Amino acid sequence: MTTHLNTAPPPANLNSSRRQKLSERIAGSLRQDFLSGQFSVGHKLPTESQLALSFGVSRTVIREAIAALVADGMLETRQGAGIFVIGLQRHQPLDGPILRQDRSSNISHALNVLEVRIALETESAALAAARRNPSQEAQIQENFFEFDRLLQLGKPTGQADFAFHRSIAEATNNPFYVEVLDALGERTIPCDVNSPHATEEVLSFAYQAGLQREHLAILNAISAGDAACARDAMRAHLSASQERYRERLRDRRTRYQSGVETT
Amino acid sequence: MTTHLNTAPPPANLNSSRRQKLSERIAGSLRQDFLSGQFSVGHKLPTESQLALSFGVSRTVIREAIAALVADGMLETRQGAGIFVIGLQRHQPLDGPILRQDRSSNISHALNVLEVRIALETESAALAAARRNPSQEAQIQENFFEFDRLLQLGKPTGQADFAFHRSIAEATNNPFYVEVLDALGERTIPCDVNSPHATEEVLSFAYQAGLQREHLAILNAISAGDAACARDAMRAHLSASQERYRERLRDRRTRYQSGVETT
DNA sequence: TACCTATTTTTGTATGATGACTTTTGCAAT
DNA sequence: ATTGCAAAAGTCATCATACAAAAATAGGTA
Incomplete structure (x- = not known):
């Protein structure tokens, strides 16, 4: 058993190494796909199940990734219909030198x-x-x-x-x-x-x-x-x-x- | 198998009345709580289970709401530790989820x-x-x-x-x-x-x-x-x-x- | 005290089921 | 052939449960 002496408090070196969640990786991957122009506004994505299958993760993970992109204003989900691209040029996630510049x-x-x-x-x-x-x-x-x-x-x-x-x-x-x-x-x-x-x-x-x-x-x-x-x-x-x-x-x-x- | 993404044209009544998802409602509620100053940076939120209980929804819904706020840069989740407030003053586009409602x-x-x-x-x-x-x-x-x-x-x-x-x-x-x-x-x-x-x-x-x-x-x-x-x-x-x-x-x-x- | 280990807590992921909503299909009537 | 409507299928939304993984906590030993 590896034992780390780290009873360290959580003060959170924020953007340092933290294992990325699966949903974050997938959200990033999708985001890049959108920004690189593979999908145009109005296009319908594959279903959650299909995405889950093709990414090799559970539907839960796909849903959380989609939720993040919806919050970003890139996607829209319509119950019974599917997932659609509604906008591409949104602001960057977080780690923006853009923000500071701004x-x-x-x-x-x-x-x-x-x-x-x-x-x-x-x-x-x-x-x-x-x-x-x-x-x-x-x-x-x-x-x-x-x-x-x-x-x-x-x-x-x-x-x-x-x-x-x-x-x-x-x-x-x-x-x-x-x-x-x-x-x-x-x-x-x-x-x-x-x-x-x-x-x-x-x-x-x-x-x-x-x-x-x-x-x-x-x-x-x-x-x-x-x-x-x-x-x-x-x-x-x-x-x-x-x-x-x-x-x-x-x-x-x-x-x-x-x-x-x-x- | 032709798995091409069909360009099925949805009626695209974009901002029409669409029933708000539970996770969106809860995300909005939490966001307003943060902005009204009830929680300060670094504060640890209740656990997902507690939130689910207090909101009367399943943990799934809570997790999606949290995921949206994480994507917004307001929260950070740390496995095994909890959910923490990391920033409140993220600029939100003016046509945000609330104003876009019909x-x-x-x-x-x-x-x-x-x-x-x-x-x-x-x-x-x-x-x-x-x-x-x-x-x-x-x-x-x-x-x-x-x-x-x-x-x-x-x-x-x-x-x-x-x-x-x-x-x-x-x-x-x-x-x-x-x-x-x-x-x-x-x-x-x-x-x-x-x-x-x-x-x-x-x-x-x-x-x-x-x-x-x-x-x-x-x-x-x-x-x-x-x-x-x-x-x-x-x-x-x-x-x-x-x-x-x-x-x-x-x-x-x-x-x-x-x-x-x-x- | 200092260090290691076991337990508990908490988030991350997977799975299956059910409900609600949308689209498509099939069928009957005109 | 076209229209109108109901049934069916497809899809997301939500729930419940279970287990894995990481972190925090408690307890024990030197």
């Missing part, structure tokens, strides 16, 4: 997203003030304090920030607000430490405490049921965020011009 | 979409007024007259209506406005003859001429560069649309009560 030139994108958020969230804040039920009000407040707790602990707050805004969208009782906000997704989180454009300034206590002050104004307005006030507070918050972004752009330019490099 | 049969949903549009488009109209370049201004006007031309010819105008709104979003010079509007898609068109809830009243000349009057006010404001006025005109337009929807709801109720059935 981020680096992304501050201008973030500014654009913020602009859309101003439109969306000023209204959602107003609606939330008018319509929130007690449970939703409590949820908003909870997320507010969660942000605060993480802030005191010096932990990353980006996710809590998003949760706060999201719970306000939920309090509109209009599911589309939530869905649009979700769709905008991570691009809406400006201040996560995990973000590639996190700087010391973003992480500073003072910076985040400022955010929290703005959040508090929003929370108070919604709790009070003051729609107009909530609208203004949200607009002030997001406008301030926009301004913070612009400042960061200026900072970067300044640092570049003065030749300060900390590599 | 809800056109439900007027209340259309009202919700319209509410989001009010938030979005009042701002986009204002921004368009401030930023449009000559070419974009011309494009908006062209779409306006195209609507008019179709109206005179008695042809369907829904598409042109959408094009008009879309060109305004384009004139903001912020691509995300266009993206979000596109994602909301055709469900945002209240007056298409192809829409399942087209009625004689919707198709009436007077009705659409009214629409066009509102459009004209918007166009004039944008051409004049008057942001505040554009904002007001757009809000008036969409609010009026909302009201028209509500009227249609009342009509339907009235017809039902008086026993008139127009299968």
Whole structure:
């Protein structure tokens, strides 16, 4: 018996060697087949049983592979009909240098997203003030304090920030607000430490405490049921965020011009 | 054995009402839980068996839901260890599984979409007024007259209506406005003859001429560069649309009560 | 404590069965 | 010959069960 001393915790060296699941291998194989143009949109794949047979695995594995590709937007399954190709040019799975590249030139994108958020969230804040039920009000407040707790602990707050805004969208009782906000997704989180454009300034206590002050104004307005006030507070918050972004752009330019490099 | 993949042409009613799979529902539910901040990165989920129990489905379904989220980059499964949250902020395409669902049969949903549009488009109209370049201004006007031309010819105008709104979003010079509007898609068109809830009243000349009057006010404001006025005109337009929807709801109720059935 | 081993837990894979939905086929009526 | 409809076959969706494989845990020995 081989004995490894590894009582190591699971801290998960993420993308390192891990035996690939069969369904992942097969999903990758199929994905490559699609991308190489062997199948065109609308084509029907062989049945699950046939695929299972030809790959030499069980139908379970095939189904999980198909499920992954469906989640990617490449395939569509129709009960009783079959499996069909519906799209090919989707984003890469995960391991993207593409993602990182995308981020680096992304501050201008973030500014654009913020602009859309101003439109969306000023209204959602107003609606939330008018319509929130007690449970939703409590949820908003909870997320507010969660942000605060993480802030005191010096932990990353980006996710809590998003949760706060999201719970306000939920309090509109209009599911589309939530869905649009979700769709905008991570691009809406400006201040996560995990973000590639996190700087010391973003992480500073003072910076985040400022955010929290703005959040508090929003929370108070919604709790009070003051729609107009909530609208203004949200607009002030997001406008301030926009301004913070612009400042960061200026900072970067300044640092570049003065030749300060900390590599 | 000729095992060639047949190109059997499925009716391809893509986003038509299709019963959602259990695994998709559960994946969506879990995804929303993550985004609302209930679980943080590194958190270990309950075991598959426990999840199956708590959701009241078989382990197979849970596994497929998990597989989809793994493909999304949200989760990681480790054999013998469990299921872990590894990332939340994966950008999801705007026409994601939820928005792609067909809800056109439900007027209340259309009202919700319209509410989001009010938030979005009042701002986009204002921004368009401030930023449009000559070419974009011309494009908006062209779409306006195209609507008019179709109206005179008695042809369907829904598409042109959408094009008009879309060109305004384009004139903001912020691509995300266009993206979000596109994602909301055709469900945002209240007056298409192809829409399942087209009625004689919707198709009436007077009705659409009214629409066009509102459009004209918007166009004039944008051409004049008057942001505040554009904002007001757009809000008036969409609010009026909302009201028209509500009227249609009342009509339907009235017809039902008086026993008139127009299968 | 340190190390090794056995047990338990948990995910991965396989198999078979049943239900639901779609497409095709066959047959009857016009 | 064409149309309409019902039966049949094909296919995915879900369930239940079993076993294998990897990891975590507990226990024992020096």
